[in-house]
Amino acid sequence: MSPFVTDNRIWDPAESMSRDELAAVQLRRLKETVARTANVPFYKQAFAERDISPDSIKSLDDLHRLPITNKADLRDHYPLGFLAVGREQVARFHGSSGTTGKPTFVAYTKEDLETWSGLCARFLVAGGLRAEHTVHIAFGYGLFTGGFGLHYGVERVGAAVVPAASGNTHRQIMLIQDMKPDALVCTPSYALTIAEVARSVDVDPRGLSLKFAHFGGEPWTEDMRKQIESDLNLLAFNNYGLSEVIGPGVSGECAARCGMHIQEDHFIVECVNPETLEPVADGEQGELVFTSLTKQAMPIIRYRTRDIASLDHSPCPCGRTTARMSRVVGRTDDMLIIRGVNVFPSQIEEALLRVEGTAPHYLIEVERPGTLDEVTVHVEIRPEDFSDKMSQMQVLRERIGREIVSVAGIRADVKLVEPQTLERFMGKANRVVDHRREQGQI
Amino acid sequence: MKINQLSVFLENKPGQLSEPCRALADAGVNILTLSLADTDQFGIMRLIIRDWEKAKDVLGKAGCVVKVTEVVAIEVEDHPGGLADVLEVIETGGINIEYMYAFTFRRKDKAVLVFRFEDPDAAVKLLQSKKISVIDSVELYDRAE
Secondary structure (H helix, E strand, O other): OOOOOOOOOOOOHHHHOOHHHHHHHHHHHHHHHHHHHOOOHHHHHHHHHHOOOHHHOOOHHHHHHOOOEOHHHHHHOOOOOOOOOOHHHEEEEEEEOOOOOOOEEEEEEHHHHHHHHHHHHHHHHHOOOOOOOEEEEOOOOOOOHHHHHHHHHHHHHOOEEEOOOOOOHHHHHHHHHHHOOOEEEEOHHHHHHHHHHHHHOOOOHHHOOOOEEEEOOOOOOHHHHHHHHHHHOOEEEEEEEEOOOOEEEEEEEOOOOOOEEEOOOOEEEEEEOOOOOOEOOOOOOEEEEEEEOOOOOOOOOOEEEEEEEOEEOOOOOOOOOOOEEOOOOEEOOOOEEEOOEEEOHHHHHHHHHHOOOOOOOEEEEEEOOOOOOEEEEEEEOOHHHOOOOHHHHHHHHHHHHHHHHHHHOOOOEEEEEOOOOOOOOOOOOOOEEEHHHHOOOO | OEEEEEEEEEEOOOOOOHHHHHHHHHOOOOEEEEEEEEOOOEEEEEEEEOOHHHHHHHHHHOOOOEEEEEEEEEEEEOOOOHHHHHHHHHHHOOOOEEEEEEEEEEEOOEEEEEEEEOOHHHHHHHHHHOOOOEEOHHHHHHHHO
């Protein structure tokens, strides 16, 4: 375990206001948001159809009368159809990486940027950041919100930034060795790459100066956290956000690490069944839907994130009163349906990590040679797991297969492959090759 | 009395066997003997090499997963029953054999076999007490070249 221990410092008193106060703030800000969006063509039309005006919002239950916004709606109004202010008021643009074609642009006023850095400061402080620290940021700086979002959050706290940006892992390791940062910011899979590359050049990743880390940008698992913490000898915190809602800062963990506190004075969260859009109970998995409450340039109403997680409204020992969300266990569009079973890549990852000695570098291949789906999980073997005994290697394969059945509920053919042969991903991990899609079978 | 053996993980795809062999050849490393174990999924190549440390380095740099294990080289009479007699001693001694394979060279009426035991030290002790000839690395390498 890392020697690093955090106290319970809270950056903004708003994080611990009473639930009644919070509800009052939310209602007032929801009305303001409806007023601000009334001239955005998409919302103007939807409000007219539903007979909605700022004055018609009497309670938070009226949220359910408001229209849902999908990613496709943003795409249909590319690039700036959702802009709610004059272009002259925009201070910065960001964009989310479109997997196909064009990005989705988002915009910020000067006030939005202040709000955003404050939200990042909240979770950074909750996860141990103090003014005397130095933070190594290995997120991409560009349209992606991760780099700039965390950068200004760290500066807001008063700490120092090494804006290393993404790429060139050898150089990243050199910078960490020389600049001795206290904290690391990147994707969790990139943290594993840093540890792996460090070992390959005879640098002990546990001996680096890093004491804690804030990871985001992609789904990961609790087992992966354990591995990163052991590989790099640090305390790892999870944070969540997406550019359409604001970027990183939507939620983040406190020292209790029992879910990510959602900044509810700035966003209303719903967790719904992705098919019926009916709300699900606390603890049940559903799709997260967010409504921004304070954004000026591009407010968003009931945005379907396609991220699957659960909510928890029970009190947290840290003193914050906000609801917490679980890790994102998958995305509605990442979800694979294998012989009728819903499977998320994160479940395969969890299974692999449960088998001691299996590094989380893997690739899921799905095909339908006849009428039934078949899954092959390619797993990179690490030198320490390799045995000269055939029997032990077979046992390793069988254990992985059994864990996959136990976690994901499907049978998969496990193929052991040489290390460093599967592609490494800098950003959002894409670990699925679905031949059924290429073949037009799904 | 034990010999260091290198094992190499092989994915089951074309060219997987030639890659490590080519790497060793380019480095001027001679393979004294080898054995292959394979399934339809993957294979393991086991190698006996005089300069095993250099070979391990070469293979590692070529991107192979390599493991060093201790094996025991045993001299066996090269006539019917020669191997059976040795195996009987091992079995009655309660020693487990993981796998075994032969050297290509022989001298007069003797053959040399490589044994991978679960507990090589116990095996060597047992074999020596039964007057079975265990060959150390110096002698083995001399014979092979």
